[in-house]
Amino acid sequence: MPRRGQRSRRKYLMISAVAERFEIHPQTLRLYEREGLLKPARSAGNTRLYDEDSIRRLETILTLTRDLGVNLAGVEVILNMRTEMESMQVEVDRLLDLVKREILDRKAGVDRKYALVKVSRGPLSKPEDG
Numbered sequence: 001m002p003r004r005g006q007r008s009r010r011k012y013l014m015i016s017a018v019a020e021r022f023e024i025h026p027q028t029l030r031l032y033e034r035e036g037l038l039k040p041a042r043s044a045g046n047t048r049l050y051d052e053d054s055i056r057r058l059e060t061i062l063t064l065t066r067d068l069g070v071n072l073a074g075v076e077v078i079l080n081m082r083t084e085m086e087s088m089q090v091e092v093d094r095l096l097d098l099v100k101r102e103i104l105d106r107k108a109g110v111d112r113k114y115a116l117v118k119v120s121r122g123p124l125s126k127p128e129d130g
Contacts (some may be wrong), residue, residue: 012041012049022062029058035072037061037079 019026029048032038038057040048050058057079064070064078 010051012051013055015040015048015050018050018055018058022058024062032058032061032072035076037072037075 013021015026015029019029029038029040033040033048038050038054038061040050040054043049060079061075064075065072070078
């Protein structure tokens with residue numbers, strides 16, 4: 001997080017630049033925002049600011065609508081499913097790490113157990129020469 005007085009290193013584009021870049025009308029971006037598909041940041045003056053994440057999300061929306069013919073309701077479902085899948089993947093990764101640690105802990109316990117093999121006390125015997 002930037003310190004007070006420092007500017008954020010994040011790059012933002014205003015609505016006009018995004019609209020021009022993707023050859024869409026600014027109203028289209030506003031519609032996507034109203035529909036909850038995009039959530040641009042806002043400047044102190046309430047100007048919409050699109051960061052790299054917003055641009056990637058817009059690219060996905062445009063691919064779904066333009067190239068695949070998905071309507072906005074379908075786009076919303078797909079994006080929500082994608083978000084859910086990403087959070088599920090994070091949980092799976094967390095559980096895998098937990099299982100790996102448990103396996104390593106158990107292996108270390110087994111190694112310690114077999115490292116401490118009991119030796120019976122008694123006279124030492126010499127192996128027979130063959």
